[in-house]
Amino acid sequence: MGKITCDADDRWNAFITLCREAEHGDGPLAGVPVAVKDNISTAGIQTSCGSAVLKGYVPPYDAFVVERLKAAGAAIVGKTNMDEFGMGTTTESSAFGPTTNPVDTTRVPGGSSGGSAAAVAAGMVPMALGTDTGGSIRCPAAFCGIVGLKPTYGRTSRYGLIAYANSLEGIGPMGRTVDDVSRLFAAIAGHDPRDATSLDRPYTHTPSAEIRGLRVGVPHEFFGEGVDPAVGKTVRAAIDRFADLGAEIVECSMPSMKYALAAYYVTCTSEASSNLARFDGVRYGPANDIIPSWHESYQEHRKTHFGKEVRRRIMLGTFALSAGYYGKYYAKAQAARKNVRDDFARLFADVDVVAGPTMPTTAFRLGEKTDPLSMYLADILTVPANLAGVPAISVPCGTVSGLPVGLQLIGRHCEEERIIDAARAYEEVRA
């Protein structure tokens, strides 16, 4: 056992709660300071989800991944800023103010794990946990120039993660290097009986840069409309480096991409409309006035303490699930989701890894995205992996006008090892 002191100057607003003194134990991460996204429960440390609705909430228990981090000897040095309930692509929708991108403070860090990405990119911590529902680890990793892994659905337990869209989300590691991401993933992956979707697939891999014979699929849809040509060119050049390493590049197609984003937003808002019903100001968070009736009190509480994006998504989800519209939206979204899964299955019969850009552009300016639909469109390249539940990693692959660009590598279910090796090989050849 030991203690570490964290006196970092958080000028990026990366943290909601910074633990100036943190205890650590023995193990593979002994004494390593790790930041944890604020939607992951930490016993005794406020967990607000970036929302005023949970301000002051101190969980009485640790999430599974936090138990694992402590068992590995890591020091939890704080809780990082995020889009409220993970709903966003910029970390501007936090009730605790936006985080800025350490690469360029006039830009957003990406979202929704923007605080975790900024804390790593700024050197405040070597590694951090994020969560990814539609790209929330990979987007900020790409925008801040770090590495982020969205694991296979179920390979990390969601016990203690404050639910937003259960069928899509998962907890994953973020770090400066592929090796750090691999070390953090080894600490948190594994079976947990308290999460019924948890897989018994621990991760014990040591990254290797040997990728000769790897077949890398490049769907042309990943370079389609909306992708900044300069970003596309940078990523294409990175993919070409795989050929130098003995991999084979295979041009391919993913037709389901055209409705993947709509399927994603219908699904996540529907799940959110149900999951967020529990925030009523009765059991936790700022207290209600209990004098008025239940509905009056509940509506007033949610109007006052939820931000606009959260309310918008709850209402969209309620609409998509309502009688008369269920068939048009939710049922169609699930059919589209199956098409995405089938597309990946077809591709992975022929290739080992699918590659493309993580984000269609570099980091936006703070305040640039005011219209919700244009913000949603930015998630087009990351959501397919969540719909299919397959693992995906974002690794830095250069810059455009001084801003980082991320290369996304997507793998088969439970083949994190392979995409980690590919990312490691690319990292080495780039260095």
Add this chain to the structure above:
Amino acid sequence: MVSESDVAHIAILADIGITRDELAEFTGQFNAILEYFDLLDQVEASEKPEAEKINIFREDEVVPSLTVAAALDNAGETEDDYIKAPKVM
């Protein structure tokens, strides 16, 4: 297309309080978003969601849990060992 009165109705169903100004703003945004969602009309109707669903049952066993005090720690108002809530009826 949804109208302001549709959005007001959804707000009631969802128990989301909404102001008059917000009603116009949300209605405009909903229409843009729902228009985009119309892409899903292109998905073939015959393409059904996955048929195989797995229910994972476990024995209903009593295991160590939070103490009453810990469970009540975050509640706004309590009385004895109960959480006080607004009246429903």
